[in-house]
Amino acid sequence: MASVDRTTLASGPAERIILALDRGTADEALALVAAIPELCWVKVGLELFTAAGPGVVRDLRQRGLRVFLDLKFHDIPATMAGACRSAARLGAELITVHACAGSEALAAAQAAAVEGAASEGLGSPTLLAVTVLTSWDPDRFHQELAITTPLAAYATELAAMAAAAGLTGAVCSPWEVAGLRVAHPQPFALVTPGIRPAGSAAADQKRVMTPAAAVAAGASQLVIGRPISGATDPAAAFAACCAELQGAPG
Numbered sequence: 001m002a003s004v005d006r007t008t009l010a011s012g013p014a015e016r017i018i019l020a021l022d023r024g025t026a027d028e029a030l031a032l033v034a035a036i037p038e039l040c041w042v043k044v045g046l047e048l049f050t051a052a053g054p055g056v057v058r059d060l061r062q063r064g065l066r067v068f069l070d071l072k073f074h075d076i077p078a079t080m081a082g083a084c085r086s087a088a089r090l091g092a093e094l095i096t097v098h099a100c101a102g103s104e105a106l107a108a109a110q111a112a113a114v115e116g117a118a119s120e121g122l123g124s125p126t127l128l129a130v131t132v133l134t135s136w137d138p139d140r141f142h143q144e145l146a147i148t149t150p151l152a153a154y155a156t157e158l159a160a161m162a163a164a165a166g167l168t169g170a171v172c173s174p175w176e177v178a179g180l181r182v183a184h185p186q187p188f189a190l191v192t193p194g195i196r197p198a199g200s201a202a203a204d205q206k207r208v209m210t211p212a213a214a215v216a217a218g219a220s221q222l223v224i225g226r227p228i229s230g231a232t233d234p235a236a237a238f239a240a241c242c243a244e245l246q247g248a249p250g
């Protein structure tokens, strides 16, 4: 196990970057985090959690990392509540739920997460309401989902509903973050995936921005995966993202 005190190493820009560990095995994920000692936050998503199970969250926490559990729960209220209670008991500090599940489910999830964390003597996690996935191209979003509300307005409505249900954060693309920040000042968390340093491939992401531009627009934290994890030198790629954020406001 890496004997690195990440709480003293990680400060400023490093705390704003959440590395997406989209890996097939726990060993691969742990090797990646070991290569980046300044790393503070990691995101465990569907791929890694399905392959490795909850033990990987405990392993990452044992290494001093803060965990964003991004399983994007979307179900009936009782199931959402149970899932969020379990996620909070694991020690995840950020947990995603789909805003589309509705206010009753979001409120139940929020209450259960607080209760689950308290039962383990942990601080309450922040539930993040996923608004509109960053992989949606606006035209396809309207055509395929038959939603006529402009995408940004739709995201605004979902975030407002989540906030009214008691959530204190949302996931949105960097394109919507400035508008959402007006409606939801700090400390409301606005976490943005769809981050692409200049010159990196967008791949399946459609609504993207550079790290500096996303923070300038109002993002509190950035999720970055492939531009770092797929780099020849992930530590250097992480350091370059941190350098880009040096001196950023907020």
Ligand SMILES: O=c1ccn([C@@H]2O[C@H](COP(=O)(O)O)[C@@H](O)[C@H]2O)c(=O)[nH]1
Binding pocket: 020, 021, 022, 045, 070, 130, 132, 133, 134, 135, 171, 172, 173, 193, 194, 195, 205, 223, 224, 225, 226, 227
């Ligand atoms: O709207 C969303 C919500 C979540 N994600 C997740 O973020 C990372 C992004 O990875 P990249 O490699 O930087 O594209 C990934 O784990 C997604 O599941 C998102 O992209 N968009």
